[in-house]
Amino acid sequence: MSMDLLNIARTGVLASQSQLAVTSNNITNANTQGYHRQVAEQSSLESQRFGNSFYGAGTYVTDVKRIYNDYAARELRIGQTAMSQAETTQVKMSELDQLFSQIGKSVPQGLNDLFAGLNSLADLPDDLGIRGSLLGNADQIAKALNQMQSHLDGQMSQTNDQISAVTDRINEISKELGHLNQELMKSQGSDSQLLDKQDALIQELSQYAQVNVIPLESGAKSIMLGSAAMLVSGQISMQMGSTAGNPYPGELRITATTGDQSVAVDPAKMGGSLGALFQYRDETLIPAQLEMGQLALGIADTFNKAQSQGFDLNGNVGSDIFLDINDSKMSVGRVGGFETNTGNAALRVNIDDVSALTGGSYELTFTAPATYELKDSDTGTTTPLTLTGSQLTGGDGFSINIDSGAFASGDRFEIRPSSGAAAGIKVVMTDPKGIAAAGxxxxxxxxxxxxxxxxxxxxxxxxxxxxxxxxxxxxxxxxxxxxxxxxxxxxxxxxxxxxxxxxxxxxxxxxxxxxxxxxxxxxxxxxxxAAEGNNSNAVAMAKLNEAKLMAGGSSTLSDVYENTKLEVGGKAKAAEVALGTAEAVHSQAYARVQSESGVNLDEEAANLMRFQQAYQASARIMTTANEIFDTLFSSVR
Known part of the structure; x- marks a missing residue:
């Protein structure tokens, strides 16, 4: 029995030593990001029979278990994805809101100054100083729109850079997860440290996109992004890429590449910060650019038409103040052809009626033998177009000219009638006498x-x-x-x-x-x-400030900018509210994970004392066994 006591004491000391080691490791990693609490599980050794009774033979540590709740981890990933998406949206919308509220205020101010100049001209139509000042006001609004477009282009460039940076990081994580899966296959998924690293990478990945985790029997995990693209399959890592947009190269798209095969990924299914960047770009930034273009077209067309209704100081019919709305510099980006097109048609969009423009985009499709359809991207309404000669008519205030080439069945084009106008608008009149104040x-x-x-x-x-x-x-x-x-x-x-x-x-x-x-x-x-002192056309132009000239006669020129500004501001506020909600959900999910997998220092301190006492008690058994041996040996001497 004394030998049994020594064995039992030995197993107790070893088990307590293991428990102390695991507890100490928990304590030292309490602040390690992604660490999951570990527990050493003990079991009794098989009993031994002496006579008619069974006696315990001690204990042993069966396993060092990593505390991990798959459901809680999945909930945290979902919460992380939603919070990252809301956070990215809030940051981008806040930047755009600041742009329209601060830098963009020069646009309505410039428009007000232009109409104020017209009122002054109506009072003194022959005054060359006022005429020169009015041309300066026209140049001011043109440059304000140019500057606004430049800042919006900067937002586009910044968003593209962020998309590229996110995809680069996703690729790095993909490679690391592939290597970890390879190592975990060797240990059949029992290495807690590797599992913690794997879980931390997956958690980081969930910031960038929605993550679906598929556990494998080998201990590895396959990863899908947004139910759209397989990123990691066992030890094989795929790559995400950012390539030129289709049909507009400057609007990046993302692809998933395996070997030499690459397929486009639908960003709407991604979620996370990556999905938020695409959503911001496609649903807010591009529409804002087009609406600024719509305003530029409205200003240029309104004043050029007004000029053609009067006479200047030289006794001529008034000429254009601003660049013609269908000039090539005012129409950059109105047409984009998709890569899948097999025809060679070269198209040009001509603005026929600015008041009918919606500020949106359209998709033009051709089906042989002679079906041309225009689909409104906002409403989904499809309108058949009529081909007369080389011109397609039936659009909302615009027509499409086939300058050269021909369509092939299935060809598609994106049409943005107001694209490029805010960047291209400029004053072309140089002589103040050219202002047509008389009518x-x-x-x-x-x-x-x-x-x-x-x-x-x-x-x-x-x-x-x-x-x-x-x-x-x-x-x-x-x-x-x-x-x-x-x-x-x-x-x-x-x-x-x-x-x-x-x-x-x-x-x-x-x-x-x-x-x-x-x-x-x-x-x-x-x-x-054109009588001297005639100001009738200047008066008429000044009244255009209150005229419902845009959006089918429902908006003034100023309303176009204000409506865009209000829409951006509304989205910015909604993004702020959504972020607060997402943070609360994420916090709740994080607390649940921590309650199960996190290290509680108070609990670990109590365990440390308990296992220390167990160690000391087992050591005391060994001392007792030794004293028994000494007594036995002494009794037979």
Whole structure:
């Protein structure tokens, strides 16, 4: 029995020593990120029979177990993904909100200054100083839009850099997980330190994208990102990549590569900070850029049209103040062809009616033999287009010209009508005398029915038959047959014609006919004299500040910017609220993991004392056994 006592004491000392080692390791790693608490599990040695009784033979440590709750870890990963996504969104939206609220305030201020300058010009239409100042105001709003677009381009570049940085880190983690899986296969997943490293990497990975973990019998884990791409399969690591966008190269996309095969990954399925970056770029940043382009088109088109309705100080029909809205510098990026296209059609988008623009984007598809469809990316509405010659019509304020080449069935193009305008807008007028402050006088004949009215859209001095500044031209309009006849000041007929209601475009005069009922011969006379001090066109231009010129007649020029600013501000506030919610969920999940897998120093300190006492007690058994031996030996001497 004394020999048994020594063996029992020995097993107790060894077991207590193991318990002390595990407890000490827990204490020293209490602040180690990703460490999971370990527990040494003990069992009794098989009993031994002496006579008719069974006696215990001691204890041994069966396993050093890593405390890990798979469900709690999965909940934490989900919480981490949601929090990272919300955090990235909040940061990006806050940056954009600051951009519109602070730097962008020069846009509405510049627009206000431009209209204030027009009011001053209306008071003194011949003052060259005021005219020069007005051109300066026009240049100010153009440069404010240029600057705003430049900052938005900077946001795009920064977002692309962040996407590249995230994918690079994902690739590093993928390689590390592949190596860890290889090592874990050797130990059949029993090395706690390797498992902690693996779990820490997976937890970090969940910041960047949604992670699905697939445990393998070998102890390794396969990893999927966002249910869209396999990142790690056993010891094989895949690679994520960022490549040029399709159809716009400057808008990066991500791919998953295995060997020599690469496939595009849908960022909408990624989640995490990576998904948030794509969501911010595609759903907020690009629309904001297009809306700034819409405003630039509205400003340039509105004032250029207004110029064509009046006369300058040189006695000419007013010329453009801003670059023409369909100039190549104002239309960069309006069309993007997808890589899968097999045709060679070269397209150009022409803005026909700025007021009808939505500020959105569209997808143009061609199906042989002759089906052209335009799908609104925001509403999903599909509109058939009509091909006349080489022009496709039916878009919201724009038409599409096929400059060269031909479509192939299945070809797709992204159409962004307002793209490039905010970067391209600039003042082209250099002579202050060119501002058309004077306007023609339109007189309705006293014998008219009263059922019609007209509104001048533009004058074109280069058009055939234009009577010239200082002359008169009278139109006799029959709204029942949509026909007209024009007369000069002497009453001589200049010719007849028909028109498509409501617009008559003849003899260099473009105007709309507004009819409440049929009229056979209502006459309207245009006096094209540019009298000194005439300010009628300057007054009309100043009133454009309050005119509903945009978005189908529902918004003023100022409203376009303010609506974008409010939308960005609303999203920024929503992102802030969402972040608070996500942080609370993550905190709860983290607390649950810590309650099970984390090290509680108070508990470990108590265990340390308990195992120390057990060690001392086992050692005391050995002393007792030794004393028994001594007594036995002494008794037989």
């Amino acid at each position: 023609p006088t339109i007189t309705a004949d006293s014998a008219n029915s009263g059922n019609t009215a007209i509104a001048l859209n533009a004058m074109d001095a280069s058009a055939p038959g234009f009577p010239g500044v200082g002359a008169q031209i009278t139109f006799e309009i029959d709204t029942t047959t949509n026909s007209y006849e024009a007369f000069d000041a002497a009453g001589t007929s200049l010719g007849t014609g028909t028109y498509t209601a409501p617009t008559i475009d003849a003899f260099g005069m473009n105007f709309d006919v507004q009819s409440s009922a049929g009229a056979l011969a209502d006459r309207f006379t245009f006096d094209l004299s």
